[in-house]
Amino acid sequence: MKFSCQKNILQEAISIVQKAVTGKSTMPILQGILINAKDDTLTLIGSDIDLSIETKTNVDIEENGSIVVDARLFGEIIRKLPNAAVEVKTTENNCIEIVCSKSKFTLVHLQSEDYPKLPEINEDKIFTINQKTLKSMIKGTIFAIAQDETRPILTGVLFEIKNKKLNLVAIDGYRLALKSDFVDNEDVISAVIPGKTLNEVIKILEDDGDVNITFSNNHMLINLGSTKIISRLLEGEFIKYNSIIPEEFNLNVTAKREELLEAIERASLVAKDGNTNLIKLNIEEELMVITSNSQLGNVREEINIILQGQPLQIAFNSKYLIDVLKIMDQEEIVMEFSSSISPCIMKNKENDNCIYLVLPVRLANE
Amino acid sequence: MKFSCQKNILQEAISIVQKAVTGKSTMPILQGILINAKDDTLTLIGSDIDLSIETKTNVDIEENGSIVVDARLFGEIIRKLPNAAVEVKTTENNCIEIVCSKSKFTLVHLQSEDYPKLPEINEDKIFTINQKTLKSMIKGTIFAIAQDETRPILTGVLFEIKNKKLNLVAIDGYRLALKSDFVDNEDVISAVIPGKTLNEVIKILEDDGDVNITFSNNHMLINLGSTKIISRLLEGEFIKYNSIIPEEFNLNVTAKREELLEAIERASLVAKDGNTNLIKLNIEEELMVITSNSQLGNVREEINIILQGQPLQIAFNSKYLIDVLKIMDQEEIVMEFSSSISPCIMKNKENDNCIYLVLPVRLANE
Structure with missing residues (x-):
């Protein structure tokens, strides 16, 4: 050579x-x-x-x-x-x-x-997606994969194609992240890609151009032209995520994303004690009051909101809300609630390409 | 309040x-x-x-x-x-x-x-130095302090004022770093400042303006105006560094600093095996050949030099040469040698504000 x-x-x-x-x-x-x-x-x-x-x-x-x-x-x-x-x-x-x-x-x-041979993948059935879109969809879901291996299938992200729509879904038992986009493909595909390989994939994807994706029984192939990325699929059945996402709710809140994020970040500073990250949201007519307290001290934050429905008090692990608010990118978001013990849904106000679900923390005195 | x-x-x-x-x-x-x-x-x-x-x-x-x-x-x-x-x-x-x-x-x-009281330091006898100069002098010596505590005094940097000159000196048993500058002060001062406090001091020093420095029996005070930094001194006698620095040599080499640094960095890539970092310098008439070998492979690098004196073969732990060449900032440097078992001195060609000394590695077959 x-x-x-x-x-x-x-x-x-x-x-x-x-x-x-x-x-x-x-x-x-x-x-x-x-x-x-x-x-x-x-x-x-x-x-x-x-x-x-x-x-x-x-x-x-x-x-x-x-x-x-x-x-x-x-x-x-x-x-x-x-x-x-x-x-x-x-x-x-x-x-x-x-x-x-x-x-x-x-x-x-x-x-x-x-050196081991690469798996051979027949690139007959490809679908094409913009690199930047794919990167944003992976980033928008991968943070919600399970970190422990008790249910290995949840350490991956589901790639699902159905009705010409690509859905990426991650679930870790406390929250769900779903990002969607339209693709020009009639197939029905459901495959789970390990989170650790997707972490490398997003480092290679560029902001311009398209990629061709092919699924075989055991692998996904991402073809960027001169570069091919092949990831093993995770084996097993993914959670039927559609049945988890509630379709009805009793109240909905519109808020400015950055304002809400900053208020929750500050509130969680005193909530780190004992690693519970517990914060309480007091949702009123035009106001959300966020409070937290620990032996370090306590905090009260206020933000302006638009409420449709009845006032509600609900508590969360602040980390889960912060993760979602950081990854969302629109100016205004909508939060949907049913009760203080039902999941909260977070969406963009203007753009319906994502759905995030976070479970509340049930307080001892309820 | x-x-x-x-x-x-x-x-x-x-x-x-x-x-x-x-x-x-x-x-x-x-x-x-x-x-x-x-x-x-x-x-x-x-x-x-x-x-x-x-x-x-x-x-x-x-x-x-x-x-x-x-x-x-x-x-x-x-x-x-x-x-x-x-x-x-x-x-x-x-x-x-x-x-x-x-x-x-x-x-x-x-x-x-x-809260403990700050030590009281009488600021009668101050000397003034430019912040940027002081920062550069500390950075130019602190890398050579001892990392282990077997001789605690060597984990600090000597601040010495003598003949209206401020010398900063660090020694770790394998190398010595000395940086000097003129100060308008007739005092004779010798104090050793802990390396770990100096590491914080350089983060606070700015690129503009002067600082006033005062030494008491146990402390150094750096007064930046609105901010005062007080460091404890290390106790004990510092090594008489002047007796270590050889005044005579048999050959001297002039080289381009960056060229030499890059060649040594590459040569040390295959020398990392077993952590010896051993590289050999073969100093010839107009050429320095740098070689290294390990079970990973071997490397040969060549750079142009000006030699005054006889050719010489000498070996070093490359880390010590790299540390010095990285911290020096002039385009051309001079290296002085006496034999393959005597220390090597490194200086700027144009500016005599620093002296670095590195001990060679004695090879088994000599």
Whole structure:
């Protein structure tokens, strides 16, 4: 194998595939990246089995071949090289030589035959989505996945296509996040993607252009053109989330999102004691009063709201409300309530592309 | 006590004194900051005994008084308040009330009588130095203090005034850092300041203006005008550093600092194996060849130099050279050597305000 290219082109390709190299796999070869030089295309692959990333780039290839080299070390070397042409070639004794300007490195490499094959996915049935939209949908739901492994299926995000609509859903037992967008696809799909691979996916997605997505029985393939991301699916049945979201309510509140967020953040400063984060909302005619108290002290916050329905007192773990208010991006939001022990629904006032559900905390004296 | 001021003025004052509140003291009251309102001046004090910071600011005071309040909680509350006027007053039951716009906090406070008194330092004998110069001198030496406590005096930086010159010196047994500047002071002073307090001092020093410094038997006082920083001194005798710095040498090398730094950083990438960081310098007529090898692979780097004297081979822990080359700021540097087992001296080519000394690694086959 022998190829040469500009340092920054190689660096960019490495940084993409490195996102799949977690160092947590039990297979030592997965600490490496596969480099394959063929004709005029250099292909790099990084993988931890759950997530695999392949990227292709055009470079000058003098001799075809493929090797596996330590991802961290190779990445650091290329990153530290001066901005100039880099030549990489295999030499004797299972080594590669990296030459750039006045620097010459010799590194031991592993055999590409030992590197696991990527799953083959038939890209017959794709659907296309804007990268920025997909990124925003993932970010808008992933915070609500379960952090513990007691129900593994809840550590992922449901991708559901139904009635030409893509829904992303995450549930952790205390809250639900749902983001939706229209897609030009008649299929019915339901697949759950591990949260940890989606965390890497959002780092690769750009703000421009589209991606093609394909689901196979066990994998999702996100095709960005020169880069392909393949994630394993989680096995099992996802919660029937539609039955959780209440369709009726007794009161609804319209509030300014940032004002509400800041008031709740301040109120929760004294609520951190004992990690309960307990805050109380006192919803009145034109006013929401937010209070909290602990042995540190107490706080009272007021914000102006528009209330439709009867006044209500209800308590929450402030963290859950803060997470939602931070991820929402419209100026005004609507909160829907039925009683002090029923879930609260949060939506944008203007745009119905998301639904958030948060369970209240039942107070001891009720 | 009752005062009011703009939120950002109070926030700034808190953030200054908070740097002395480390939470590591065994005295619970030192997790608080002392707030004293008198006439038209609000005084805030934070301390962990080793380091104390006092800052004064003009505010509207309706009622004199002083209290102690939890530094972290009070700081977070003020930071999260909207940009508006804040009113702080004591209320019943050892509480303070903080009111800003539609927010109202009530916090428990501690008694100011229980807060330790700041050491009294007579500011008769001061010397004046530019803040930016002092910051650069501290940064240019503090990296070389000892990290372990086997010789406590070496965990500090020596401040020495002699012949109208201020020298800052740090030594950790493998290297020495010395930065000097002229001061208008005839005194002879020798005091060792703990590294951990200097780390906070450089966060407070600005890029403009002067500070007045006073030494007492046990303390150093840095007076910035509205803010005073008081650090304890370390007890004991500092190493006679002058006897360590060789005055003669057999060869000297002039090199471009960044070129040398980048070559050594790359060379050390394969040297990290086993944490020895061992690199070899092969100093020839117009060339320095830097090599390193480990079971990961090997590297050869070349840079152009000007050599006066005989060629030499010498080995180093690359970390020590990198630390020095990163902190130096001139374009060209000079390295002076006597033999492969004698210390290396590094200086600026153009400016003699610093001297760095690094011990070489003796190779097994010598």
